[in-house]
Amino acid sequence: MSTLRPALLTDHYELTMVSAALRDGTADRRCVFEVFSRRLPSGRRYGVVAGTARLIELIRNFRFDEAEVDFLLRRGVVDEPAAAWLRDYRFTGDIDGYAEGELFFPNSPVLTVSGTFAECVVLETLVLSVLNHDSAVAAAAARMVTAARGRTLIEMGSRRAHEGAAVAAARAAYLAGFGFTSNLEAGRRYGIPTAGTAAHAFTLLHDDERTAFASQVATLGKDTTLLVDTYDISQGIRNAIAVAGTDLRAVRIDSGDLAVIAQQSRELLDSLGATETKIIVSGDLDEYAIAALAAEPVDMYGAGTAVVTGSGAPTVGLVYKLVEVDGRPVVKRSEHKATIGGRKIAVRRHKPTGTATEEIIVPQGVPDRQPNDRLLQRSYVVGGEAAELPTLEESREHLRQCLISIPWEGLKLSAGDPAIPVTVVPAA
Amino acid sequence: MSTLRPALLTDHYELTMVSAALRDGTADRRCVFEVFSRRLPSGRRYGVVAGTARLIELIRNFRFDEAEVDFLLRRGVVDEPAAAWLRDYRFTGDIDGYAEGELFFPNSPVLTVSGTFAECVVLETLVLSVLNHDSAVAAAAARMVTAARGRTLIEMGSRRAHEGAAVAAARAAYLAGFGFTSNLEAGRRYGIPTAGTAAHAFTLLHDDERTAFASQVATLGKDTTLLVDTYDISQGIRNAIAVAGTDLRAVRIDSGDLAVIAQQSRELLDSLGATETKIIVSGDLDEYAIAALAAEPVDMYGAGTAVVTGSGAPTVGLVYKLVEVDGRPVVKRSEHKATIGGRKIAVRRHKPTGTATEEIIVPQGVPDRQPNDRLLQRSYVVGGEAAELPTLEESREHLRQCLISIPWEGLKLSAGDPAIPVTVVPAA
Known part of the structure; x- marks a missing residue:
């Protein structure tokens, strides 16, 4: 490199x-x-x-x-x-x-x-x-780690930072306690665990959401995260469990009132028998938004813009x-x-x-x-x-x-x- | 490269x-x-x-x-x-x-x-x-250019940005109408005019301010900018003109209430006969600070942190x-x-x-x-x-x-x- x-x-x-x-x-x-x-x-x-x-x-x-x-x-x-x-x-x-x-x-x-x-x-x-x-970046990330109270954080802000700064930002966030980065070069250069599954584009590419989910599960297995908010979140969760079964690892929600949606999603997942399926939330999360979700049934946070720009x-x-x-x-x-x-x-x-x-x-x-x-x-x-x-x-x-x-x-x-x-x- | x-x-x-x-x-x-x-x-x-x-x-x-x-x-x-x-x-x-x-x-x-x-x-x-x-960066820089009303801007924010981002930031600031950058790699890669003369460290390195100024003028000529605020600004200006003469190109002031100091400095320079010597100001300037100096006798602005970080x-x-x-x-x-x-x-x-x-x-x-x-x-x-x-x-x-x-x-x-x-x- x-x-x-x-x-x-x-x-x-x-x-x-x-x-x-x-x-x-x-x-x-x-x-x-x-x-x-x-x-x-x-x-x-x-x-x-x-x-x-x-x-x-x-x-x-x-x-x-x-x-x-x-x-x-x-x-x-x-x-x-x-x-x-x-x-x-x-x-x-x-x-x-x-x-x-x-x-x-x-x-x-x-x-x-x-x-x-x-x-x-x-x-x-x-x-x-x-x-x-x-x-x-490290100071902002450390505050997010504190706010997350032991829940895992994924750094996904590369797109909101200069392309070289993004690699350094992923490193600084990991230093501060983030668990993963989306940035592949940071994974290669620094050995940081990388994560990511699919964007809304992947769902839109396919003829319908179930087809997209089935394709993802066929390639990545059930130990994957399905992005359920491209169309209707409840239907997205139903589709996810219908396709992957109740041992799907996680669903991700990237929009809306995350507190309310996390609760509703947890209830729905539980009612479908997917009691072990995790909920990952993302979308303009900073340390304050993360802290505000402390009482909600969220398992993992994806943070982007705020962490790579030092959250102010x-x-x-x-x-x-x-x-x-x-x-x-x-x-x-x-x-x-x-x-x-x-x-x-x-x-x-x-x-x-x-x-x-x-x-x-x-x-x-x-x-x-x-x-x-x-x-x-x-x-x-x-x-x-x-x-x-x-x-x-x-x-x-x-x-x-x-x-x-x-x-x-x-x-x-x-x-x-x-x-x-x-x-x-x-x-x- | x-x-x-x-x-x-x-x-x-x-x-x-x-x-x-x-x-x-x-x-x-x-x-x-x-x-x-x-x-x-x-x-x-x-x-x-x-x-x-x-x-x-x-x-x-x-x-x-x-x-x-x-x-x-x-x-x-x-x-x-x-x-x-x-x-x-x-x-x-x-x-x-x-x-x-x-x-x-x-x-x-x-x-x-x-x-x-x-x-x-x-x-x-x-x-x-x-x-x-x-x-x-370009949007922040463009606002600063508007605020500067035709006066020249120098981008000097490399130190407040990731080292690779700094080069791109210098380019974006120049695109937006800045006249110079301090960043040498931006000068080399993009042909942008670079500028800079001395830091406070250069004055402190020498036994006294006059010696430092004399050294700078001996190497860079009178078409240089002397940094006059390491000790006392008025004395700094007197030393600058004593050493370089009244055809010194510019003095730079990097601290204090820039509006007041610019006026006092202009009066002092004029009283010393250095009516053509320019005044460059720097120090946490953003578009608002630049706009606030519009009526003051400032010839050039140095902007750093605010431009490379997009000014908010x-x-x-x-x-x-x-x-x-x-x-x-x-x-x-x-x-x-x-x-x-x-x-x-x-x-x-x-x-x-x-x-x-x-x-x-x-x-x-x-x-x-x-x-x-x-x-x-x-x-x-x-x-x-x-x-x-x-x-x-x-x-x-x-x-x-x-x-x-x-x-x-x-x-x-x-x-x-x-x-x-x-x-x-x-x-x-």
Whole structure:
């Protein structure tokens, strides 16, 4: 599977800065860049770090080939010395950061990239593109998983996202606890279980609904899901059971007042003896719609648009800021966008019961550790060499544990403060 | 430049439907699928078709290689007959649709894909991914262009979008009238002018602001933009002019109350003799923020998050529905999601002055043409062969003309009805 070459997924100014810094001798100053968000998206109580493994893989392939350098020279983006530097580029610095699947809050130092100014600055756009997108999807997906209260979720939003973003979105949703995706490339690239059976088009293609159902069952067996709302839902359910028998695995309903229809469908299925046949609902479901169906006889939810677009927050506002030069903290001082200088170490503090109480961030120092503190940063890249990455399943389990650890108010869907406070503590 | 192989950017159910349809003999029925939206995103008065040329190129490369087919067999998505069919797949049907850059409204038949059921159904996800994403960005960008009233816009939102989506977003923003993008890959792939100079990190890297400015001017010349808000904006402007002289091209301000700061900055620049130095503002600008700066001395806007995320509407709700089988119109009848059967022809009706008054859609027939009607569909693919596509510049000009043609109320940023009504007229 070919993927995008990452080197030009970069903003113009990163390379003009490299040109200027090479010329004035500052390109090799040791720098620390930090990824953090100033605030969570409106109403959210936590963020979810996602995309880190994808990012580290892209950085590993971050090289400028001759055609790319030629383009940059022709356009006047870089001069010859910068072009020569780009031809030899590979990242030789260090990257530390939160685990994929970790929660984050305002000012959490989600990722720390250190090395020379030039080698770090060119990664800005790629780092932010990956983390902002994947974290937005993962956070929305995590809220849906909470709202689903243990019922299975299927991600089916590929059609509502850019075709490449769709694959990453499927991964982020799975990380957050979704059980399946409809996206085949996500199945292949990341090993995520894929699911799907038929669209309304399949029913319309056939002379009548029963013929369509019979064809589907003949090919896919009774362990399939029949889409029963192309014409009349009650008749669709009767047709489904007439064709497949009472051991049909599931019916799917994609339209109408899902609460009412789920109840009526359950009653009808039961009356037909199909007491084990599951009900899958879909159609513009977000975390609130899912929560509203909690009391209804629904077995599985299909979510599309809302999950792949971050359910109102399609980006999480992560920024990539220079915080240290040659060991000195640096800060931008303009209003509203002030930063906290210096490399930071972060721990999450917990009660002995395991409930998180606070995140402690120490710039240019080490936190005074308490017994139930957990260090939040791990090493991803050392001297340009990537460490072994957690598997997607491990990151998924990590997020599941993190969500168990925050105070219950933190899981509420309503707007509220961050689930735990973040305290920036000056080093001792 | 390698791009994603498109064949698996597809939903699981499309291939299970192919399996079943091949087995029951319906796979070769002649079908017409139509792309349309049931409604515009909340508050919007028009949609903008974007991504069509990108899509046609992806469809041209839509083939299943051996590794992809193996994956599908191993996962049980397809059976052997379907696998054999996929190995030979290439689209041999027809694709008609609105021009890229055309406006659309609820029920506009934006794209029509015809061929056998199986060859058309597998394109559903890819078609919708591309058009939903690119059209969302283009519509937001077009509103910003209107709000900017002739001032130049720079797209700088790559960091707030998936890394692949960012490239397509830059293209869609340029289509809509933006003048530049920060995204280098968009510059290379689509020939879009790129722009950018320096981030706050560049100033922070240096020992002081003047040194940073001097370095930038030494490398990029005076025809550059100095970012003056790292510390104190007034002092930043004084430093900029002290270093570059009064023929500095531009200063950029990325924070604070931009209306007030633009005025103060203009006065200060003028008082320093830099009357020709431009002011570029950026920082969470959307169409409303841009409109609010109309009276201020701003020369150029940088827009990021809002444009790449569709400014509140990250997808435009285009769907891909089967409307005709073997010449018969077909319709889904379930509530709220009814479709209009049959292949449709669309024209836009205009006053003699050129102002659009109505869109006329005729299912299974040809509109009764009036003198100022414009046929909205063109042919993209005939018998699997793609026609020559308009250039991006041509599509950009097409949109510009379309926006001139709609009634002025249609350009208002406030919520309202679609700019022109869409009338579905039964064939004579």
